[in-house]
Each structure stands twice: as structure tokens, then as C-alpha cells.
Amino acid sequence: MYRDVRMSGPLKGQADVPGDKSISHRALILGALAHGITRIKGLATGQDCGSTIRCLRALGVAIEAAGDECLVSGRGPEGLSEPADVLDAGNSGTTMRLLSGILAGRSFFSVVTGDDSLRRRPMDRIIEPLREMGAAIYGRSLSKFPPLAILGTSLRPVYWETRMASAQVKSCILLAGLLAPGLTSVVEPATSRDHTERMLRFFGARVDESNDSKGHTVSIQGEARLEGRDLSIPGDLSSAAYLIAAAAITPGSEVVIRNVGINPTRTGFLECLTRMGCDLATFNEREYAGEPVADIAVRFSQLKGIPVEASMVPRLIDEIPVLAAVATQADGMTTISGAKELRVKESDRITAMATELARIGAKVEELPDGLVISGKTPITGGVTCKSYGDHRVAMALAIMGFVSRDPIRIEGAECVDISFPGFWNTIAGLACNGH
Numbered sequence: 271m272y273r274d275v276r277m278s279g280p281l282k283g284q285a286d287v288p289g290d291k292s293i294s295h296r297a298l299i300l301g302a303l304a305h306g307i308t309r310i311k312g313l314a315t316g317q318d319c320g321s322t323i324r325c326l327r328a329l330g331v332a333i334e335a336a337g338d339e340c341l342v343s344g345r346g347p348e349g350l351s352e353p354a355d356v357l358d359a360g361n362s363g364t365t366m367r368l369l370s371g372i373l374a375g376r377s378f379f380s381v382v383t384g385d386d387s388l389r390r391r392p393m394d395r396i397i398e399p400l401r402e403m404g405a406a407i408y409g410r411s412l413s414k415f416p417p418l419a420i421l422g423t424s425l426r427p428v429y430w431e432t433r434m435a436s437a438q439v440k441s442c443i444l445l446a447g448l449l450a451p452g453l454t455s456v457v458e459p460a461t462s463r464d465h466t467e468r469m470l471r472f473f474g475a476r477v478d479e480s481n482d483s484k485g486h487t488v489s490i491q492g493e494a495r496l497e498g499r500d501l502s503i504p505g506d507l508s509s510a511a512y513l514i515a516a517a518a519i520t521p522g523s524e525v526v527i528r529n530v531g532i533n534p535t536r537t538g539f540l541e542c543l544t545r546m547g548c549d550l551a552t553f554n555e556r557e558y559a560g561e562p563v564a565d566i567a568v569r570f571s572q573l574k575g576i577p578v579e580a581s582m583v584p585r586l587i588d589e590i591p592v593l594a595a596v597a598t599q600a601d602g603m604t605t606i607s608g609a610k611e612l613r614v615k616e617s618d619r620i621t622a623m624a625t626e627l628a629r630i631g632a633k634v635e636e637l638p639d640g641l642v643i644s645g646k647t648p649i650t651g652g653v654t655c656k657s658y659g660d661h662r663v664a665m666a667l668a669i670m671g672f673v674s675r676d677p678i679r680i681e682g683a684e685c686v687d688i689s690f691p692g693f694w695n696t697i698a699g700l701a702c703n704g705h
């Protein structure tokens with residue numbers, strides 16, 4: 271399915287975004303491992319969390335879900351039983367990597383697969399530590415790619431140094447560590463998003479963190495008894511980013527996005543926009559389940575290009591496609607480096623953004639580990655762009671419809687539903703308020 275995108279600004283008014291996808295996966299999984307009922311409000315409604323719900327149900331967990339509310343009946347780790355069929359994680363790397371940590375620690379056999387994109391994503395990064403902990407786990411191409419076949423066991427704790435800052439890898443090991451006796455530690459070269467750590471503590475586990483020359487170490491005391499909880503999930507900053515970006519580049523815009531998670535391990539995009547000269551403010555700060563939340567106000571601003579250093583990348587990893595789109599409308603050069611992980615996301619996001627932004631008139635150079643964008647360039651549109659089935663590429667291109675001379679045709683536009691069902695209506699609503 272394609273969509274022709276040419277929207278006229280300004281964007282005005284207020285909007286909400288779906289619940290945070292990362293936090294929702296964790297609430298569902300920890301709810302399943304806990305004892306008793308977990309009530310979740312504001313759950314992410316996209317397809318990815320639907321995949322986690324489907325897999326957990328296939329493992330015998332009772333989950334009632336209606337809209338963005340959900341009730342998980344946890345019976346402890348022993349409440350998970352051998353699935354009768356292959357588990358399907360769909361497009362969701364988080365589902366596959368986090369669940370594998372749990373499956374490795376339960377004494378039964380399971381197979382986890384996913385869609386074409388997920389079956390091309392590297393899994394050796396979780397297979398190696400889970401083997402070290404004692405699980406038998408195999409994948410395609412000498413255990414690099416899904417599907418994964420897992421024979422779980424009583425795990426032993428591990429001390430593991432990861433090669434990359436990845437919250438999915440860290441979380442996989444911490445969840446396996448939760449099922450093992452003793453102390454499991456993960457050292458990551460830079461701090462990745464810490465939702466698992468916060469959620470584990472919220473459910474009653476002991477998690478400690480420290481920093482030294484090796485990087486950031488997170489340790490979990492295994493075999494903690496988790497208790498069911500009631501919680502609300504903040505709105506997803508990664509979804510809000512498209513609305514914020516659209517307002518920042520569209521003259522006359524002024525919008526407020528309500529109820530957005532502002533966990534400091536995720537706010538790199540907001541900091542980069544501010545450095546680019548964007549008039550942006552967070553207010554009304556509060557906390558949900560150990561996660562900071564705020565409303566975010568943003569106004570159209572004349573932006574300037576900036577260097578985005580490698581040390582910033584883990585804190586805006588999912589926002590790099592939309593940052594690249596914004597950078598086409600900033601004066602001067604924006605250089606993004608140290609982001610080679612982008613090549614193994616839902617698509618190769620470096621090639622995807624370099625190719626598609628250039629197609630609509632932007633000046634973009636592809637680096638092995640990033641992008642150089644020279645602005646400000648007029649966006650011509652009038653062409654067909656590919657989404658590569660990648661929700662973040664589709665939404666990053668969509669917002670260029672506000673500054674494009676002619677419509678941009680986006681092929682495979684339906685993939686926005688992976689993380690942001692309602693994206694088109696929300697953005698059209700803000701544009702409509704401006705008229």
C-alpha cells in the first residue's frame with residue numbers, strides 16, 4: 271500500500287502518542303514472570319507489543335487486552351509452559367531478544383521466528399551469552415540469524431561484556447539472570463536505555479549499576495520473587511519525535527505533545543534539536559512506574575546543523591532517521607557518526623535514509639557508520655520513496671511532506687502501524703488545527 275504525502279502547515283494544538291513500546295514489552299514480560307495480577311494502562315497499541323502478547327499467551331500466560339489496557343495473570347516463571355508451536359515475534363527484535371532470555375531459563379524446547387526483516391537481524395549477540403549461561407540455543411547460518419531453537423535449562427549466572435550498547439542484549443541477559451541463582455552482570459560500552467532495570471526494580475528485583483573505565487555495569491540478583499503491579503506507561507518519545515520534528519520544520523507551528531516519557535537514556539533527540547536552535551520545552555514533569563514523564567512544547571524554529579557525536583548515539587538510536595530528515599531543513603552541516611548499529615535495525619537505516627532523502631532533493635552523504643546532511647535544501651518530492659517496510663523510515667519520510675513542493679509517494683506506508691497506529695490521523699489533526 272502506498273500513500274501520497276503532501277501536507278500543509280502550520281501544525282497547532284495538542285496531541286497524545288501511543289504508550290512507549292520498549293516499556294510496554296517489559297511490563298508485559300515482567301507481569302508474566304510475576305506472581306499475581308499486573309494491570310497496565312496506556313500499553314503500546316502497535317503490532318510489536320501485539321507480538322509479545324501473542325508469544326506470552328502461547329507460553330500459557332493469561333492476558334486480557336482491550337485497547338491500551340491490559341491485565342496479565344502471572345504465575346511466576348514456572349507459569350510459563352512449553353509452547354505447542356513456533357513462537358512468532360513478527361517484526362519485533364525486542365520480543366525475540368527479550369523472550370529468548372526467559373526461554374533459555376525454562377526447561378523446555380521452543381522455536382522463535384519472525385518476519386522477513388527480523389529473520390535477517392543478528393542474534394549471535396544473544397546466543398553467545400545464553401550459551402555461556404548453559405542454554406542450548408541455535409539459529410540459522412551458524413547461529414547468527416533467526417529462527418532460534420532453544421532448549422532451556424537451569425542457568426548459571428554470567429559476567430558478560432557486550433560489544434555494543436544494546437538494550438535488547440542487556441535486557442536478554444538480565445532476564446536470563448533473573449532466572450539463575452546468584453549475581454549476573456552485564457557490562458556495556460555505553461549506557462543503553464535502562465527501562466528493564468527500572469521495571470525490574472518496580473516489580474521487586476534487586477538491580478545495581480556502576481560506571482568505570484570498562485563502561486556501564488548492571489547486575490541483577492537472581493531468583494527474585496516479582497509481584498504483580500498496577501502501572502501506567504508513558505507516551506512513546508520515539509513516536510512523539512515525528513510530531514515534534516514536523517512542528518520544528520514547518521513555519522508557524524506550535525504544538526504540545528502530552529504525557530511523553532523523558533527517560534534520560536532516550537532524550538538525545540530533544541537535546542540535539544535544542545542544540546540545533548529549536549524552541550522546545552518540557553513541563554509538567556511527573557513519574558510513572560519509575561519512569562519520568564512530561565508534556566513537550568515545540569515551535570517552528572530556524573535550525574542550524576550540528577555534529578552528533580558517537581557518545582550521543584545510544585540516546586537517540588531510533589530517532590536518527592527523523593533527525594536526518596530534520597537536518598535537511600537546517601542551515602549547514604549535520605554529521606552523524608558512530609551509528610553503525612543502524613545498519614542492523616528493521617532495515618539498513620543508513621542506506622535507506624541516504625537513498626530516500628536524496629531522491630526527494632536533499633543533500634546526503636552516506637558514511638560507513640552514519641550520515642552527513644547539508645542543508646537547508648528545498649524538498650521537491652514528486653517521486654516514489656520506499657519505506658523498506660521500516661516504520662521509522664516511513665514516518666521520517668512522511669514528515670517531509672510538510673516541506674515538499676510536490677507529493678511524496680511512500681510505498682509500504684502501512685508499516686507505521688508497527689509502532690504508531692493512528693500516526694496519519696494524529697498528524698493530520700495537528701495540521702487541521704493550524705487552518
Ligand code: S3P
Nearest residue numbers: 292364435436437438439587588
Ligand atoms: C530497544 C532497544 C534498541 C532500539 C529498539 C528497542 C528495546 O535496540 O533500537 O527499537 O526496547 O530494548 P538495540 O538494543 O538493538 O539497540
